[in-house]
Amino acid sequence: MRNRTDDNWLLRVRHLTKIYGEPDEHTLERTGPAHNSNICPETQSIVACAEIGFDLYPGEVLGIVGESGSGKTTVVRMLYFDVEKTSGAAWLRPYRNAAVNYLEESNQKKRFIRNHLMGMVYQNPRDGLNFRFSSGGNIAENLIMAGHMHVGAMRDRSSQLLIKTEVPITRMDDQPGSFSGGMQQRVQISKAIANNPPLLFLDEVTSGLDVSVQARVLDLVRELQRELGIAMIVVSHDLSVIRMLTDRTLVMKHGRIVESGLTDQVLQDPQHEYTQLLVSSQL
Amino acid sequence: MGYVAVKGGSDAIHEAKKLVEFYRLKEASSPLEIQQIRSQLRLAVDKVMGEGSLYSPEYAAIALKQSEGEVFEAAFILRAFRTTLRRRFYSEPLNTREMFVKRKISASFREIPGGQILGPTRDYTQRILDTAKATEKIEDIKAFLEQFGALADKDRLQEPRSFDKVIDRLLEEGLLKPVDPREDRTLMDITREAIKFPAPRSARLQMMARAETGGLMTMGYSSMRGFGSVHPTVGELRYGHVAVRVKDPSGRVRYIGHVEVTEVEMISSVSHSKKNAIPQYTIGYGLCFGQNDTKAICMGILDTSMRTEDPTAPANDQEFVLNHTEGIEGMGFTNHLKLPHYVTFQSGLSNIREAIRRNRAKASIGKPFAKDQSGN
Amino acid sequence: MLTNNKYSNRYNFAFIDESTKKEIRRKLLKAVAIPGHQVPYSSPEMPISRGWGTGGLHVTLAVIGREDIFKIIDQGSDASVNACNLREFVETMTGVRTTFDTAEATLIQTRHRITEEELQEDQIFIYQVPMPEPLRLVEPYEIKTKQMHAEGDYAKMWVYLYESYVRYNGIMLGADYPVKVNGRYIMAPSPIPKWDIPNLDNSKALHLFGAGREKRLYAVPPYCRVEPLEFEDIQFDIEHFSGKSCYRTGYQMAFLDELYFDDYSKHFVINDSNFMDKISSKNFARQHSNKYINALK
Numbered sequence: 001m002r003n004r005t006d007d008n009w010l011l012r013v014r015h016l017t018k019i020y021g022e023p024d025e026h027t028l029e030r031t032g033p034a035h036n037s038n039i040c041p042e043t044q045s046i047v048a049c050a051e052i053g054f055d056l057y058p059g060e061v062l063g064i065v066g067e068s069g070s071g072k073t074t075v076v077r078m079l080y081f082d083v084e085k086t087s088g089a090a091w092l093r094p095y096r097n098a099a100v101n102y103l104e105e106s107n108q109k110k111r112f113i114r115n116h117l118m119g120m121v122y123q124n125p126r127d128g129l130n131f132r133f134s135s136g137g138n139i140a141e142n143l144i145m146a147g148h149m150h151v152g153a154m155r156d157r158s159s160q161l162l163i164k165t166e167v168p169i170t171r172m173d174d175q176p177g178s179f180s181g182g183m184q185q186r187v188q189i190s191k192a193i194a195n196n197p198p199l200l201f202l203d204e205v206t207s208g209l210d211v212s213v214q215a216r217v218l219d220l221v222r223e224l225q226r227e228l229g230i231a232m233i234v235v236s237h238d239l240s241v242i243r244m245l246t247d248r249t250l251v252m253k254h255g256r257i258v259e260s261g262l263t264d265q266v267l268q269d270p271q272h273e274y275t276q277l278l279v280s281s282q283l
Numbered sequence: 284m285g286y287v288a289v290k291g292g293s294d295a296i297h298e299a300k301k302l303v304e305f306y307r308l309k310e311a312s313s314p315l316e317i318q319q320i321r322s323q324l325r326l327a328v329d330k331v332m333g334e335g336s337l338y339s340p341e342y343a344a345i346a347l348k349q350s351e352g353e354v355f356e357a358a359f360i361l362r363a364f365r366t367t368l369r370r371r372f373y374s375e376p377l378n379t380r381e382m383f384v385k386r387k388i389s390a391s392f393r394e395i396p397g398g399q400i401l402g403p404t405r406d407y408t409q410r411i412l413d414t415a416k417a418t419e420k421i422e423d424i425k426a427f428l429e430q431f432g433a434l435a436d437k438d439r440l441q442e443p444r445s446f447d448k449v450i451d452r453l454l455e456e457g458l459l460k461p462v463d464p465r466e467d468r469t470l471m472d473i474t475r476e477a478i479k480f481p482a483p484r485s486a487r488l489q490m491m492a493r494a495e496t497g498g499l500m501t502m503g504y505s506s507m508r509g510f511g512s513v514h515p516t517v518g519e520l521r522y523g524h525v526a527v528r529v530k531d532p533s534g535r536v537r538y539i540g541h542v543e544v545t546e547v548e549m550i551s552s553v554s555h556s557k558k559n560a561i562p563q564y565t566i567g568y569g570l571c572f573g574q575n576d577t578k579a580i581c582m583g584i585l586d587t588s589m590r591t592e593d594p595t596a597p598a599n600d601q602e603f604v605l606n607h608t609e610g611i612e613g614m615g616f617t618n619h620l621k622l623p624h625y626v627t628f629q630s631g632l633s634n635i636r637e638a639i640r641r642n643r644a645k646a647s648i649g650k651p652f653a654k655d656q657s658g659n
Numbered sequence: 660m661l662t663n664n665k666y667s668n669r670y671n672f673a674f675i676d677e678s679t680k681k682e683i684r685r686k687l688l689k690a691v692a693i694p695g696h697q698v699p700y701s702s703p704e705m706p707i708s709r710g711w712g713t714g715g716l717h718v719t720l721a722v723i724g725r726e727d728i729f730k731i732i733d734q735g736s737d738a739s740v741n742a743c744n745l746r747e748f749v750e751t752m753t754g755v756r757t758t759f760d761t762a763e764a765t766l767i768q769t770r771h772r773i774t775e776e777e778l779q780e781d782q783i784f785i786y787q788v789p790m791p792e793p794l795r796l797v798e799p800y801e802i803k804t805k806q807m808h809a810e811g812d813y814a815k816m817w818v819y820l821y822e823s824y825v826r827y828n829g830i831m832l833g834a835d836y837p838v839k840v841n842g843r844y845i846m847a848p849s850p851i852p853k854w855d856i857p858n859l860d861n862s863k864a865l866h867l868f869g870a871g872r873e874k875r876l877y878a879v880p881p882y883c884r885v886e887p888l889e890f891e892d893i894q895f896d897i898e899h900f901s902g903k904s905c906y907r908t909g910y911q912m913a914f915l916d917e918l919y920f921d922d923y924s925k926h927f928v929i930n931d932s933n934f935m936d937k938i939s940s941k942n943f944a945r946q947h948s949n950k951y952i953n954a955l956k
Contacts, residue, residue, distance in 0.1 A: 366705065475701050480802045602801060614708070619711055619789070627833065633853075
């Protein structure tokens, strides 16, 4: 891993916030871990997450851990444009050399960023795959969006990716509906890395799977990360996943970051009482 | 082949036209009078006006006669006729509180101001085929009208015949959901502009006002039967005539006549996602020409259903409801399948024959990723 | 009884009122300025059924002048019943001269074919379009397809073609094959056969498309680039008649109709009736030329 300096980060996020409803000027003060709630008592608005900030370096794996309602998924959804931010900024080094807050770009530019610079793997394969296309077709979709127009070359690339993710290439022309959960996730992963993006989001990717299958998928993710050097943000409620995959970790509760640091340190010597609670209950 | 074939095509359609006229007249029965159709088939005329989008009972009656009673065809004729007319004015909004009420009922309350007035409805009659209608004579009709006229209570004829609405009571009590300030209140004219989605409410109501009754009924029915999330009650249904007014060039508002309409306000409760939110009612509105309870009620149901957030039910989906209840377009397109499509078909044949040829060639060579019997 | 003088006495020239004609022309100008882009329009009702040519008729009636010479074909034939009905309507409403001769016509309205005879610079070619939205194959909602066009987001369409190829070893689209116009918009050329698609590219004539029921107009100006969607390695091709020829003229290089005679024998004949007449009477007709037809020779 490279040195982390102030100018060679891949992704920088500052003050990222998402509020549903109609907040007032006190809403942020009245919500969060200290209040044990995401809901503003005055306005009924929901603070999914607030004031999220971090830096991610090339090839680094960042974990975001928390329970449901912590806002961890919302952070990633905003960075991937699935959800519109309420406020905040994010800069990506490979996009215009980080000169602009990419969350405010036009729809067309956002699609460019998504297609060329990011990959996303969802918990539910139905969110990440089109079940009316074949698995090869799903991968081709991402390749086409990045401007590839040669079917033979795309099929070669798809085969390559499926081999890498241990999906039998004889299933390349089958629709994912007939695959097992684990295989669907592996197709999702192939699709997400098809264009060699520098950044990959993984949102609870093993949470819907059997324990034995989970291990295989996690091994695969780790292998790919090592081989391709992709930076990743791994969202999970499961500390063992975090421990296995990530270099650094953010702990979130009720929409705020309560602790952050090297994964090893956070898990071995948690400072915040919530982290301590998590660690003691899970590990 | 050229010239002879053209004559053939032209001849065929001219002969078909004559044949249609022959079928209409072949029994040499006495010609139907427009006045008879208008008065004795009143509800068919109302339906044709509603779907033809033109308030003209006489012309609707002519269209029905011309089309041998086929309501789709008659409504189509009326719509096409409407296109030839110049639009001179947009009327002032109709004030249905002024309506000269012929029928007024509410299912939501037992007693309403002015009482429940059934009016001319078959709702509570038994639908027993009345063969006596086959031998009705003009003398019987006159006798009936005389008897009926004698029943009128002359003292009561002077009483006021316009009433406040049931929903006015709900409004007073604060039970109605206030108008959403973010609602699109653009006043569109769908006969002048193509509808785009999401459509403003004015466009949705206009489309439904001239939609095909059966289509609206299907969609409204689906909503009630479980393919929807709206559970409505008839707040008020009114039928009667309303004054139509326009502004003259000097800006003065002038009365130009009246039209008969059926108006319905359907009451539904709104589901809220917020906790501690005040439960309230929302109104689904329906209005159409003439007497057509079914259409107005279904308009009311669909007005509400198209404003719900739940996208799954077909009745909630504006694109689905509005595109497919447009009777003239639907009839045209479904029937267009009768037009020759042999070139399109030939194009498809070409593909399929090629694919079969390729398949046979592949089977004899063998190719990577070819599937065996078990799909591997 | 109401009387309507305009209706009972005479019609406006070309039936449609002047302000509606103005609207249609303005929208057509916009369409020509943005090749392949669908422009919504009022699409007034006509005495012709929706789905039977109202859009083509709107364009014709908005554009036609007293000096025009009008031709109308359906599936390539001037004789087809619907073409006859529409021809009579246009004739009655405008008094213009009509013809079956492609070379003579100034305005040609068509249902689902381009003429075999090459179109010239002073001709306007008007299409009746059933489904103007090429993305309807992959997306039922207009609210989404509108956005897809605006953002040039056509990936789903390409994947559809990919899947078709993978399943059948060929792209199984026939008539109404999607094209890219001026390098920007994907357009539905109406259900013309693939045979005709190459004749849209760099055509000398102006092509106007009217979808009455769906209320959309669009256009391909002269000398505009029109490319059928194809991958680098899976190329577009026209229909092949595998060596069949017209039983009347022996001609092979035209789109052929398949006919079954009373004795169940199968024969082929040139689809374009006027072109057929010219070939069989040995009159000159300059045929559209493109690389696909040339490859057949």
